[in-house]
Amino acid sequence: MKNSVIRVSIGARVTGGDQEVRDLISNPSLFVATDSVDFATQSLLRKQDGQFEIAALTGDLSVVMGNGLTSESQNDLKKIEFSGPGIYPIRIESLINKVVRANVTSFVNRVDLSTRIEPMPVNLLVTLDSTNTLQLDGSHVISELTREKISQLVSLLELDGPLVSTQVSPQVIDGLSKSEKPADQELLLRLTNAxxxxxxxxxxxxxFDPSGASQTQHEKEFNALVELGQSTLSSRFTSNVxxxxxxxxxxxxxxxxVDLLAKSGYRSIIMLPAAGAALGSFDNTARPYRLVSGAKTVSLFVVDPTYVPQLGETKNSSFIAASAIAAQLLAQRSKIESDGGTPSLKRTVLTTQDGAVLNSNLIHEILLILKRVPQQISIQTLSDLPEPRQDAYKPDLRVKDISQFEIRMKNIDLLRADLNKLNSTLDQNSNTWGIWNERLMVMSSDTLTKTQREEFATQTRNELKSLRTAVTLEEGTTFTFGSRKSQLRLDLKNSSNEDLTIQVKVESPKLKLDRSMAVIEVPANGSNELVINAVALSNGLFPVGVRIFTADGSSQLGKKIEISARVNAIAGLGQVVTGVALLLLLTWWAAHFRRKYRTQVSDESRVLRSDA
Structure with a gap:
C-alpha cells in the first residue's frame, strides 16, 4: 500500500528497574522516542504466515525481528542509535498517510559481551495443587478444571521440563491413576513421561497445614502424609527422584x-503469593531471607507478587507478554547492580497465584528469551538452592489462627475413636478399614470444603451405625424350660457384609447360667447359635436380658434385647413329692402294725380269760 510505513522507535534506556518497565507497559504515553527509522511497507519481506521481517543496524549490533534475513534484505539495513548496554523500550507503529493505525510496545536488551557480568538466578515454579478426587462410593473422579491444569502442565514440561521445578499433588496423581476414564489414563501416561x-x-x-498440625499435636499425621506423598511419587515416577x-x-x-518443617528435615521454604502476603510487603522479594528454628536456619524464598498476574495472562500475545516479563527481570537485575548489590545473591521465583500453569505458551516464550541471555539471567531449579545465609533478613512471623483446623481435627479424631471401637469386632484385613481410613485422611485436607467434609462424615457414621446394629436376636423370643436344667439357644443373625466377632452377655435373676458372657463370630449375612446351659431357680414367666458388645467388651453394640423364659417344672418339686409319699407310706405302715398289734393283744386277753 502506498504511503504505508512501519516505524521502529527506540526510547530512553530503562534505569528505574522493573517498575519502570511496568509503567511503560501500563501507560504508553510515558514512551518518548530518542531515535526512529521508517520502513516502506512495500519494501519489506513477508514470511509465509504473512508477518513482516524488519532488520535494523545498531552500530555493531543487528536487531532482527523474525527468524533471520534474506540476502536481498541485507543490502538496505537502517541504523538505530543506542546509548550503551541496557534495556530499551521499543515501539513499532504502522502508519498510513502519516496516521498511526496500529502500534505495539516491546523491549530490546543490548548486552556488551566483552564485559563480565554476574547473572541473577531465576526459578520458574509450576505446581498442580491438591484437590479431592474421592467420591462417597469410593470411586475417584477427575474434575474438568483439574484435567485442564494437568494438560497445561504436560504441554509445558514436554517443551521445557528441565528448566522448571515442578510439584504435583500425590493425591491428584493417585486419583488420576484410579480414574476409570480411558482419557484420564492416557493423560496419566503423558504426565508420567513429562x-x-x-x-x-x-x-x-x-x-495439611504444618502450623495447625504442630499446634494441635498432629505432627505424627503430618509426617505420615509427607511419607505417603513421597512414596506415591516414587512409585509412580520411578525415573525421577x-x-x-x-x-x-x-x-x-x-x-x-517452621519448627515442624525444620524438625522434619526441610532446609528451604518457598512461599507462594497467599503465604508470602502474610509477611507484609517487601521492597525486594529477590533479597535473601531466612527463618530460624532452634539451632537450625532455613532458607526462605518469597514469590515475587508483581509477576503473578502477568504469568496468569491468557488473552494477549504470548510473545509480547513474555518480552515484557523478560524485560522486567533484566531491568531488575540491572537495578540491583547499579545500586551496588550483587545480582547472583538475589533470586526471583516466578509462578502464578496457586502455581498452576495457566498459559504454557507464555512460559515457553519467557524461557526462550531468558535462555538467550545466560550472562544476565541464570535459569535454575529448586534442586540447587544455596545454603541459608546467616546475614539474610529474618522476617517476623505472625501467630496463625488455627481455630478452624483445630475444630476439623477434633471432629475427625472423635470419628476415628468411634471407628476404632470396632477394632476387636471387625477384621483388620477388611476393606472397610481401608475405605474409612482414606475418608478420614481426605477429610483432614485443607482444600476440602465444609460441605464435602460433612458428607464424608455422615456417610461414615451411617456405615458405622449399620455395622454396630448388624448382629441381632429376635426380640420377644420365649424359651420354655421343661425341667429344672435346660439350655438357652440364642440364634444370632448378622445382616452386614462383614464377618463380625462379638461378645454376648446374658443376665436374669431367675436363672443360674454356666457362663454369663461368651465371644462368638457371626458370619456375614448369616447366623450362629450361642448355647448357654441354665438352671431355673423358680417357676413361671420371667425376663432375660441379652446385650451385645464388641469382642473386647468395651462398647455395647445396639440396645439391650429382652427375651423371656417360661419354667413349667418347679425346682425341688420332685424331692418334695418323694418325701410326702414316703411319709404317707410310713404312716400307713405304722397304722397297719398298730392295728395288727391291737388285734393280737385282744386275742391273747380272751385266751387268758378262758383259762381262768
Missing part, C-alpha cells in the same frame, strides 16, 4: 509450622 524430564519437588500426600528438603507453602506459616 515428569521424567523435570525437577520434581516432593510434597505431602494432600494439603523428587527433591524432599524443599517445602512449598501455599498458606501462611507461623513459628510452630
Amino acid at each position: 515428569i521424567s524430564k523435570t525437577n520434581l519437588i516432593a510434597t505431602s500426600y494432600l494439603a 523428587a527433591v524432599s528438603d524443599v517445602w512449598i507453602a501455599r498458606t501462611p506459616l507461623d513459628q510452630f509450622g
